[in-house]
């Protein structure tokens with residue numbers, strides 16, 4: 001019998017090939033895992049369905065071998081096609097009930113919350129984690145709701161029964177504060193994908209999340 005895989009939100013890499021300085025996606029993901037990434041979301045904003053599917057298939061093989069869950073952004077069809085571990089949806093995506101019906105009880109479903117009200121409403125939903133979105137303004141995604149800021153993260157964590165990750169503008173400079181406000185982890189795009197050394201960047205972030213401290217180098 002299948003069971004929902006246990007998952008660790010500590011350091012969640014969200015992919016973006018456009019920010020990866022010309023390096024292949026597999027390189028970024030492999031290096032990030034070596035540095036301590038615990039979850040990976042395939043999020044590619046300008047790519048055909050065929051290419052998205054092919055990337056998902058490649059990542060599934062790579063991540064399964066390393067015991068790291070693969071989450072697909074937005075596309076339940078692709079999550080099903082590659083038997084991914086889960087799906088991340090936002091407030092304007094497929095409704096969570098439909099996602100749950102399609103994927104079944106054993107897959108991980110993450111939902112973005114953009115307001116405190118959405119966070120408290122999410123307590124009634126059969127989802128597995130929430131993304132606090134965005135914590136800070138970020139050039140990586142500009143069509144967002146107003147940022148929560150650190151006090152917003154604290155308020156969301158206080159009302160939510162779900163584990164949470166902060167996302168948006170997170171770096172080694174502010175990661176510890178997000179964890180200190182009650183989030184289970186951080187989700188990052190540019191802090192790893194655009195880093196000169198993605199493995200080192202992931203290592204530093206993983207250490208900060210684990211120890212809740214900012215360390216120099």
Ligand SMILES: Cc1ncc(COP(=O)(O)OP(=O)(O)O)c(N)n1
Pocket residue numbers: 012014041043073074088089090091092093110111112130131132133141165167187
């Ligand atoms: C972990 C995580 N949190 C939030 C988001 C944003 O989702 P959404 O609001 O649906 O925006 P898009 O990513 O679809 O542009 C996320 N992807 N991951």
Ligand SMILES: Cc1ncsc1CCOP(=O)(O)O
Pocket residue numbers: 014133134138139140141144167168169170187188189190191
């Ligand atoms: C996908 C997403 N959802 C909210 S902000 C964001 C992008 C985060 O990117 P970065 O970590 O580079 O700020």
Ligand SMILES: [Mg+2]
Pocket residue numbers: 073074088089090093
């Ligand atoms: Mg979405």
